Amino acid sequence: MGFTRLVSRMLLLAVGVAACATVYRGAPVAPVPRLLFMGHVEGYVEPCGCSEGQLGGEARRAELLRRLRAAPGATLLVDAGNRFIATGPAGEIQAATLAAAGVAAGVAAINLGEDERHLGADFLSRDAGVRGLPWVHANSDAATPPWPGEVARTMRVDGQEVVITGVSGTGEGVGDPIPAVAKVAATVGRGGRLVVLFQGEVAAAEALARAVARIDLIVVADGRDHLDAQAHRVGTTLLVATGTDGKWLGELPLPRGPLSPALVAVHLLDEAIPDEPGAARLVRDYYRRLKEARVLTGPAPRPTVGGSFTGAEACRACHADAFDLWQATPHAQALATLTAQGKEGAPECVGCHTLGAGFTGGFVDATTTPERGGVQCESCHGVGSNHVDNPTAEYGRAGAQSCRSCHTAERSPRFDFSTYGPRIVH
Numbered sequence: 431m432g433f434t435r436l437v438s439r440m441l442l443l444a445v446g447v448a449a450c451a452t453v454y455r456g457a458p459v460a461p462v463p464r465l466l467f468m469g470h471v472e473g474y475v476e477p478c479g480c481s482e483g484q485l486g487g488e489a490r491r492a493e494l495l496r497r498l499r500a501a502p503g504a505t506l507l508v509d510a511g512n513r514f515i516a517t518g519p520a521g522e523i524q525a526a527t528l529a530a531a532g533v534a535a536g537v538a539a540i541n542l543g544e545d546e547r548h549l550g551a552d553f554l555s556r557d558a559g560v561r562g563l564p565w566v567h568a569n570s571d572a573a574t575p576p577w578p579g580e581v582a583r584t585m586r587v588d589g590q591e592v593v594i595t596g597v598s599g600t601g602e603g604v605g606d607p608i609p610a611v612a613k614v615a616a617t618v619g620r621g622g623r624l625v626v627l628f629q630g631e632v633a634a635a636e637a638l639a640r641a642v643a644r645i646d647l648i649v650v651a652d653g654r655d656h657l658d659a660q661a662h663r664v665g666t667t668l669l670v671a672t673g674t675d676g677k678w679l680g681e682l683p684l685p686r687g688p689l690s691p692a693l694v695a696v697h698l699l700d701e702a703i704p705d706e707p708g709a710a711r712l713v714r715d716y717y718r719r720l721k722e723a724r725v726l727t728g729p730a731p732r733p734t735v736g737g738s739f740t741g742a743e744a745c746r747a748c749h750a751d752a753f754d755l756w757q758a759t760p761h762a763q764a765l766a767t768l769t770a771q772g773k774e775g776a777p778e779c780v781g782c783h784t785l786g787a788g789f790t791g792g793f794v795d796a797t798t799t800p801e802r803g804g805v806q807c808e809s810c811h812g813v814g815s816n817h818v819d820n821p822t823a824e825y826g827r828a829g830a831q832s833c834r835s836c837h838t839a840e841r842s843p844r845f846d847f848s849t850y851g852p853r854i855v856h
């Protein structure tokens with residue numbers, strides 16, 4: 431290589447370095463704020479652990495948020511609604527837990543969804559943490575006591591004005607979302623952004639986008655299970671849908687100008703994300719509180735049809751062999767699985783891990799009815815008292831269909847009667 435060429439190379443290099451320096455030092459790029467979105471959590475505190483590969487949970491979400499927030503630029507976390515689902519004393523513990531998790535996660539706005547409205551203004555006002563969430567809702571009918579929260583929240587993130595409101599497209603106790611949002615839209619300043627948290631169907635959110643063109647973004651808690659944000663545009667409005675159970679968190683940078691579907695990223699809350707210790711403690715406390723409050727003893731049992739539950743012990747007298755074979759299967763230990771984790775007091779767990787939970791003669795709680803723990807004969811063969819009284823009458827045809835009520839696609843994705851059936855033969 432000749433000397434001149436070498437020099438010109440070096441010059442070029444030097445110019446290149448200088449050019450870079452102007453980009454990175456001379457004129458700093460303003461960080462782009464990011465909207466993080468979720469919705470339709472419906473009481474999903476953590477994956478149950480019934481099988482591997484399950485998504486979601488507060489403890490993973492807290493860790494993911496911590497990581498996403500380590501990147502430059504402000505973040506704004508929003509929840510499109512339907513966070514709470516359980517009623518009664520269990521519901522209060524669930525709501526308090528999910529409210530505390532929301533506060534710890536720094537949620538900036540949460541829509542008051544159909545599920546929340548169903549629980550009632552009184553329920554939402556009782557607990558200070560629940561009441562204090564940054565609820566937004568523009569089309570709720572008036573209630574006594576008043577619904578907590580406000581019509582819209584205005585925030586400034588990295589110099590941008592962002593107005594966030596919430597509406598429900600379905601359910602009782604709400605008015606037409608279109609005029610409600612149009613009213614909020616009229617208050618948004620020039621250059622400001624309007625974000626609508628929408629609980630309801632995507633088609634109804636699209637109708638809203640067509641009617642109120644000023645909306646920049648609609649986050650739809652659609653209640654359908656999907657692992658992508660299904661981002662699409664209606665006019666200049668971007669729509670994203672949240673899926674169910676908080677299985678993933680959406681991320682949308684908010685650069686100046688119109689928002690495009692290509693900007694949207696989805697972060698699955700999978701096993702690769704460890705639990706954040708603070709949120710994991712909240713989840714553990716949740717199960718402890720359910721157990722200590724003995725919420726399972728509260729509701730009156732529902733009646734059964736065709737007799738009542740008698741328990742496996744009553745079958746043993748005449749079906750000793752079947753009993754012994756059954757006792758050696760994991761079914762017989764299904765309550766112990768929960769107890770080992772301190773989760774035997776949770777309504778969302780006992781349904782499939784015990785016999786007849788919530789029904790007359792069925793499981794009440796681990797203290798009152800330990801003998802009804804586990805998946806028992808009658809879980810598959812049906813209530814047995816009539817058969818015990820009259821063994822010759824028609825009873826107890828069981829088959830693949832009797833497994834599916836518990837072995838759901840979500841909890842038992844590998845279930846196949848031809849491989850699972852032989853493992854419980856008795």
Ligand code: HEC
Pocket residue numbers: 740741742744745746747748749807808811813814815817818821822823825826827
């Ligand atoms: C008093 C004795 C007795 C008790 C207690 C008893 N069974 Fe039976 N069971 C029988 C007899 C006898 C038959 C056979 C009836 C026939 O073939 O007509 C039978 C049949 C069955 C069958 C087969 C039905 C079929 O069509 O092949 C099932 C399933 C069954 N019992 C389940 C249970 C369960 C579950 C319990 C406890 C809730 C139970 N049994 C308690 C005596 C009993």
Ligand code: HEC
Pocket residue numbers: 760761763764765767768781782783784805809810828829830832833834835836837847849850851852853854
């Ligand atoms: C009432 C709910 C319920 C019903 C009905 C039910 N199961 Fe289960 N099954 C469970 C639970 C819960 C477990 C996990 C038990 C544990 O280890 O805690 C389980 C575990 C199993 C396992 C062991 C899986 C493993 O990985 O070790 C097999 C096999 C199985 N079930 C087969 C069946 C078949 C076949 C049917 C239908 C004939 C059926 N089950 C019906 C709830 C149910």
Ligand code: HEC
Pocket residue numbers: 477478479480481767768771773776778779780781782783835836837838841842843844845
């Ligand atoms: C809809 C029914 C259902 C509900 C509700 C349910 N489970 Fe399960 N669970 C199952 C079934 C079915 C299996 C067995 C899955 C398999 O092996 O294919 C299982 C297995 C498990 C296992 C693994 C057992 C083992 O030894 O492999 C754990 C742990 C568990 N469940 C915990 C929970 C907890 C905690 C909850 C509540 C948050 C819960 N389950 C709620 C149906 C259910």
Ligand code: HEC
Pocket residue numbers: 742745746749752753754756761805806807808809810811826827828829830854856
């Ligand atoms: C997980 C579901 C499940 C559980 C739990 C279960 N069974 Fe069964 N049982 C079945 C299925 C499936 C069959 C085979 C299909 C049929 O014959 O109905 C069967 C068959 C039977 C039969 C008829 C056997 C034959 O020769 O045809 C009897 C009797 C019986 N079970 C009694 C019991 C008793 C007693 C228990 C509890 C100790 C029990 N089962 C627990 C699902 C279950």
